[in-house]
Amino acid sequence: MPNAAIALDIARKCSSYSDLMGGTLAEYEFIQWLLNQVDNPMLSYELQPVSVLVWRDRFSRIVHGNNEYRALGMPLTLGGSGRGKLTMDLNDVEGKVLLTDFPEDMDDAKYVYIKAMEKGALAVIFRDKYPGVARRIVVTATPDYSWDRAPPPTMPALVVSREVGDELSKHVGEDVEYISDSETRLGTGYNLIMSLEGNREEVVVLAVHHDHWLTGFADDCLGVGLGAQLLLNALRRRGDLKRGLSFISFTAEEAGNPGFASLYWAYGSTRYVEYLSRRGLLNNVYAVLNLDVIGRQFVIHTSEDLSMQLSQLVSAQWELPKPYFDSLNFEMNGIPSMTVSSLDHYWDVYHTDKDIEEKANAEDIESSLKVSQQLLDYLLVNDLTPSPYISVLNRDVISVGLGIELREDWETYRLVKYLLSKYIVEYRRDGSVKTVYTNSILSYVRRFININDINQVPLKVEEMGTGRVIMDTSTIRNLRQLSEYITQVIESLTEEMSINLVT
Template sequence: MKMRFLNEAFRLVNELRKFGEIVSGSRREEKIVKYILDKLQSYADEVKIHGFNVTMWIDNGSQLYVKNKSKEELIKAAALPYTPRSHVEGNMVYVREFGIRESKVDVEGKIVLTEWAKDPDEAEHQYLEAIEHGALGLILIDNYPSRLRRIVVKGTYGYSYNPSIPPPIPALGIRYEDGLKLRKMIGTDSVSVEIETNVKIDFEAEGKTVEAIFNGSCEKEKILITAHHDHWFSGVSDDLLGVAFLLWEAEKLKRQKLLREVRVISFGAEECGAPYFTEWYWSYGSRWYVKNVALKYGLDTIYAIYNWDVVGKGEIVISASGFEYLKFLSRKVNRVFLELDSPYFDSYSFSSLGLPSATINTIRNVMDIYHTDKDVLESLDSNTVKEAFTLSHKIVHDLISEKHALDTSVNVKVLEKILESEIRKGNVKPHILMKYGNLVEKYGVRALSMAITSELVKPIHEGDYRTSYSPLIQKFLPEYIYLRKCISHVRKILAMISEGFFDNVVTILKNIPSEVIISGEEKVVPLIRVKPLLKHLELGNRDVVHRSLADLLKCLEKRSSTSLERTPEILEERLRKIWRSL
């Protein structure tokens, strides 16, 4: 593959950039979809457009007007989706790191000015804190100069898949240098603010996904190559570069004799669009596709999914659904970090149903440009992009052409090893292996592998939604793993108290999350209630703490063994559904 492909990729990105910010359901989306459609029609055997209902949110030009006794100024700002259409006036108050750490500043009836959290997605938590404290509005100062940013804010805590309520107050993002200017104004005098958010919300808009089909000799095995075309601001890394890869790869597929059928898909409604302010607002287009398109042609015919999202600079990561995909990737790539699939990518819409899915990304290294107007070609590292294209082409080629690319028995063997280890430790009874073996015999390795991925790999939020923000992370056997971690901490603390060493007890207690939540399902796994224990330690009631923790330890050990012993039942329940679909 010649290196001039990079120039072709950047040329495609520049063509796609001309359509501007793309919100699913908008006229601009219609235009970029037509461009993608026209390109794919010249390569593929068949091209389809799938239309689906979305809640469209568009910022048509929001304003921030600031004044004190000596100065009046119009500050350039970007409304944060799903900010409502509104006109708000009030006094502005600066609160350092509002919503990130505790503050005694009264913000009720005021407009809060504060720094954006280090993790830009934490803006949703800052916004909810502003609502809880009775603020009239929220203004977030970017941590990097000369850029505006958009992050979706919500009206409720949580990540359910159900329709929710609209956000009630306006939220704006402003540039770093403008934030310094406003802080200086507040420091010398009282400042009044006028916010006007000129936004449009349409609950009956139609989003679009483009699908191109390349026939292969085996129609019963499909490879899906995916990206998303909707984006905030310029959106080059997130995800116009991914769409460029789809078009570039499609041109190559045209000239190949394919073992497996290939579907090249550009999703809409990845950034937002889930109807009626659904809490899990992202990746809606791919979720809709799975339920309304893939289910009809058969989930069992999907051999693997390869997704491209947020590739820009720094270390390349591939987030993959299960151990069979990770093993395949480990044979194909070097110098690439491999991890379990992330709930923040379109691939998760497939992996959550047990399908082998992966996303190539560099999301941890692009936070400075993530969802900003600085997400442009000039901000990317050409070496990273070149490596991502080269790797992706090789991975896609091998998924299409290798007869036994994925070994689904790997998932089964990994779980067997874990169970054997826990039996040796005495954490679970040996009969669980017999139950597990019966599932293999009854349903087969592939179906069991799908069930393991869909039921035992889950997105986790550490702590409760209201008092602690943490990004969602994928964990294998999450309930069992967190219970065992908590058991380890409690045992350590009990030993320290018994031996009279109290120095690190408080630190260890504070680092244990009170609970974990399996997000999406919204299942709460309680672990420990730390506050009363800390108070007893402060008062010197060490015997009370010791007795409480001893009782807690017994409960945790029982719950952990029960959690693992229920695994065959959970898997069989899922297997019955898979078996019916197969």
């Protein structure tokens, strides 16, 4: 079994920088240190500059009477200070300060924030559900998930620990003072690219990110350490490799879009994929292995066709992709991608100053390194096949009357993946908003044709990233209208797919 000693040393150094954000001096210092640890004449190195938004919490506090309480500012809010009566009623926030719990999905905090802002709240204070921690969760000012420029979130928002929130809840109706002194500026972050056998046409990308909120040991300093160790391991067997390897530590994974876009994460990898696309090099990326939030029980997030081919290789739990990782940008371009992650087992310390080595599990770290090594070795030496995905999609294409037989080659695979495999955003009739991965947008839409309850149909469906509206049923009043509308949507998607496949 591989030993994680090198990975742990790198993770400790990375985690020693609190709030290591893209575009800061700390980022550049850490990158230079990391380069010294992985210096080898067989590797080529590149620093890719990325213009990023830098957000920093200078000072945040809540004051009630003579008591001052520690708080953390929530990125990417612009800060502010003031005084107002405390309320816990979202329907009674005008001119007041809202104290509220995080939603079950902490990333849904932005919807609470937006509602409070629309209703005229002075500020929002989020109470953490876990004791002894306060965390940084990004909020934006628009409810979608798009790369488009958006207005900044101007209302102050802060986070307090469970204990502080419980104490404040005893003083509803009384005045509290809030202070959120934050800084936003433009800076230059860096994607660090270390390549082995860079002259080979096909390349496997081993992806991590070095930027992090607060201590960030698992998210993603440990990923950086494990990735670096895997790169050094690959050096020892470079003569056996069929493909090149690019180890990339991305900047601005947590946030960084200068336009305050609502799809604020994975920004460094967004710029990298665009860079490859402009130069016609994107198809050279054979596959992506991403490591993000590692340290406890982990799963492998990937599409069904890849799990079918690789699940016999390693003993691990396999799940469908999630959009919260740098693999997002590669998946959206049809590149076979997978992410090894413990995210679902890390919520108690996720984005807090308690995300430290002691909260990780040594056996799980060793196990994740072993599994990642097995996956990477396979991708560097063996061949994947597009057949499992294409064979399923052929049936899907025939079912909508598209008379095209899809070829079982990688060019067709990537194009069809790009056209059909989507992350979508569902705006539901109960007011909730959810992101969903679908293997085929045709199958996703088609399942609503014969539905018996219109309340089970999303009010609106958008494509994540572009904000393109795929379905809008806000004017649909009965099941007959719904069936006709869904048929029209399928015809439109089919026509678009036909044009792209033929050309």
